[in-house]
Amino acid sequence: MKKTTLLAIICLLWCASLLHAQDGHFSHYRFGKNWLNPATTAQGVDAGRLDLQYRSQWAAIPTAAYTTLAAGWQQRLAEFGWGLQLHSNHAGPASLRTTGILLQGAYHKRLGRKNDFLSYGGAIGLIQKRFNPMALAFESQYQPDQGFDPNADSGEAFQNTTMTLPDLSVGVHWTSDIGQEKPTLFQLGLAIRHFAQPTESFRGDVYNFPMRLSAYGSLGLFLSENFELTPHARYQRQGVHSEMVLGMDATFHFGDNSSLRLGAGARMGDALIWLAELKWDNKSIYVAYDDNYSLLKPVTGGAGAIEMGVSLRFGKERLQQRVDTDGDGIFDHLDACPEVPGLPELDGCPRPEAVAKKTDSDGDGIPDIDDRCPLEPGLLKWQGCVDSDADGLIDPDDRCPNLAGIAAFGGCPYKPNDADGDGVPDELDYCVYIKGSVATRGCPDTDGDGLSDIDDECPYFKGPKSNGGCPVASEKAAAAKGEATPPTFEPLKRVVVHFDTDKAVIKPHEYHLLYELAAWLRELDDYHIYIAGHTDAEGSGPYNQSLGMRRAEAVRDFLQQRGVPIEKMELVSYGETLPVDSNGTEEGKARNRRTEVVVLPFDPKAQPASTSPEPAPRTPGW
Known part of the structure; x- marks a missing residue:
């Protein structure tokens, strides 16, 4: 029997082992980083971002082709971020398919500088695994003298072919800008997926869904306004499976929001990884290729895995391009005064007293340091402000600056309340x-x-105040009016x-x-x-x-x-x-x-x- 046929059978047996194997994965998590670590949800996102990713590997082996699809939405709400992610893995002839949905959330706590954050995140969701056992091949179906017999008894008894399991993930991520003249973006992250380890069972024996540990780090070295190098490393382990990826990316910036990223890396003992990513305006696309050098390379005919992704961003990126508008050696995203040269110890701003003594923003002859209205021309007697309604209160202190009033009412005219509208306050x-x-x-x-x-003691009869509002009458008054008795x-x-x-x-x-x-x-x-x-x-x-x-x-x-x-x-x-x-x-x-x-x-x-x-x-x- 040919060597390639033996390797194909090995792949079939490997597909059967996937019932309790590792998750699907990508070589690059440029767009789906929150799948790797929920703490990165909406990191660097303003209004929102839509990510789509696809990966195909071992396509040259019909019995072992493996594809992964992922789609996700992320949105930033002040210090919080949330996301929704769908993913699906399809492996082998048995249509072993793992489908999941995750609701993700993260809290991004600023530690000091503009891009210095410690983020905490979590994700909850569901995972469904299903397969077709009739399409699997087992060792008992292979006879040395007859070869593989698909009708032979496999000796396997599957109680379930579909399972739906709860999923829980947690993670932490640190992002920091260090340095001034040549800032360096430093990132570290740690995440655990399937944290609760739900149980699964296809054959009747119960397994705990293995946790996946992910740890990674990167160092963005901004060598100039238009060029950066980013070495990175990632380690993952799930059950008995593990991987170590090392790589280096080079990014060329063009204009305000366009760049080209080229990368090279290696998954130790498995493949070389090549990357190209183009970004313009609020869109990005990337293509990656895994050049396999493992034992499967002869079976695949040298064909590796291909991976691609598309990202659509809404709003502005929170980590802005490294530019230095005022030429003070502090990039704009770190500069509190990006258009005025300043000092590193004042976050890129000049000393306040130096600026105030020289600046008269409104040109009224009163320096800003002494001007209560530095952006509006005024008079010295009114501290550089105006009194638009001429009521003796300058506009900043006047609640009704265009309506003359009195100081007791904050510069507004007196208008008393009259609940019943009778003209009496x-x-x-x-x-x-x-x-x-x-x-x-x-x-x-x-x-x-x-x-x-x-x-009034007699509210319905007229009378003098001296008599409590009641009328006065007597025999004499009655007689004078010709009445026999008083009214x-x-x-x-x-x-x-x-x-x-x-x-x-x-x-x-x-x-x-x-x-x-x-x-x-x-x-x-x-x-x-x-x-x-x-x-x-x-x-x-x-x-x-x-x-x-x-x-x-x-x-x-x-x-x-x-x-x-x-x-x-x-x-x-x-x-x-x-x-x-x-x-x-x-x-x-x-x-x-x-x-x-x-x-x-x-x-x-x-x-x-x-x-x-x-x-x-x-x-x-x-």
Whole structure:
């Protein structure tokens, strides 16, 4: 039997061993570095980046062809990065396929300088492995005298041909710029994949999915603005398999965001690796070739593995090209003042006092060091600023720089709050949420006698202030007017309806009060009704004002539906301002939650004022 045939059978047996073997991999992780280490997720990425990679090896051996596909998205969110990655490996005639999805996250902590970061990352996901056992070849199917018999009993019993396993990876990565005149980008990383070691079983015997350890480092030597050399090394181990890759890349920069990278390396004991990568604008492509020198080279006919990738970036790269705009020997990505020559100990900026003494950015004759408005011409008396509204406050200190105001209000004009819109500022208004007048300190005056309702002992009858707002009457005054008896200054009827907490719904057991009132009113011709809503002190002032009005409206609607003309009813809400009992007890609050219906023989606003000096007896509260 030919040597190549024997080697092919060896490959078939090797494919069977892949059931518990290592992950698929790439020779280069230029675009999919976060697959190697989740701590690099969104490193050097601004708005986002899409990566696609493909690798094909041993294509010349039909029974052992192995392909790997990967697609990933990465995005940076401040100090955090996240990514989503899909990958698929397809190996051998048994269609051994490993498919996975990973959700990755990383935290990038700045350690000091612009490009000095320590990153921590992790990934969670699922891995699915499946294969076709009928396409595998086993040692028991090979007979020395007959050769390979695919119909012979393999002697193998597979309980599963598909498995789905959870996956967990962790990693740490350090990036640092060292040096000044010729900065050096130093990177180190360590990652563990399949950290939880999920169990797998195809034959019935249980295996722990082997962890994969990855350790790597690189040193970016920027020999000039347009040329850098990057030696790098990577070691990986998974189960009994391990690899060591050493290499060197040379990068030529063209313009602001274009470069060509050429690389050479070696996977110890296996292959030489060649790389070419072209980058322009926000796009990159690379092609790599593994020149195999292992024992498989005779079987492959000298053909190696080919690998390629495409990357599309959105936004700007965080590690900018090494340029030195101001010529101070500090590259722009490390220079805090990239357009002004400065000192290394000040991160590329000049000494502040030296700059300030010489600089007058706005040309107003006042050095920036003494100018409170260094970018806007101004006057010396205003510290280099202007006072646009001429109110005596310079614009930086003026909250309303284009509107003349007063210092007490930060340069803005005085505009007091007036919650009820009655023209009385809230700070002077005794009834902040009830409309009133200036004469009555912002409170209503129902009878128009000059005393507000909250101070008037007879709020519906005109009277002098000396008598608490109640009218004065006597026998003498009555006789002078030709009346037999003094007039009665009392409402014709007064009804009080109580409500539950925070409610404006009339309770059924209160209906009879309003039924009787409506029937009584139908017998009258001349009358005027005041309906006043009240609340307890729970809740805010504005809310209680609204609640009181809703309670008054509920009573009005009830009476209107029973024949009382709406034009004879007038509503007012006093909210919490006129309690009849203490709000410190539940009983007191229950009494305060009310609507008062007062029936008068006339409209209080139309009654004449009483002028008699002698007070008449009155009922407290009216």
